[in-house]
Amino acid sequence: MSGNVNDSGERLANIQARLDRLPIRPYPRFWLVILGIGYFFAFYDILALSYAFVSPMVSQLKLTEILLSDSASATLFGYIVGTYVVSTISDYV
Numbered sequence: 001m002s003g004n005v006n007d008s009g010e011r012l013a014n015i016q017a018r019l020d021r022l023p024i025r026p027y028p029r030f031w032l033v034i035l036g037i038g039y040f041f042a043f044y045d046i047l048a049l050s051y052a053f054v055s056p057m058v059s060q061l062k063l064t065e066i067l068l069s070d071s072a073s074a075t076l077f078g079y080i081v082g083t084y085v086v087s088t089i090s091d092y093v
Contacts, residue, residue, distance in 0.1 A: 042079075045075075049072065049075055
């Protein structure tokens with residue numbers, strides 16, 4: 001039984017050593033900038049949408065809770081469809 005424990009300990013040490021030898025950042029910094037910009041605009045859009053729901057315009061237009069939830073759902077559904085379309089196009093390119 002002690003052979004099995006020692007074997008698994010050696011395997012774990014080998015896996016840890018292999019992980020330590022991996023490069024820290026395998027992708028160019030330009031890709032990280034693109035990802036950061038994408039996250040920034042996605043967050044900005046979600047934040048702007050949430051502020052639009054509490055804005056005075058909602059009370060002026062007399063929007064019901066159902067209309068508000070439908071507009072939020074449509075926006076988030078658009079994110080899902082857009083992500084699928086863009087990822088499919090990027091896979092082909």
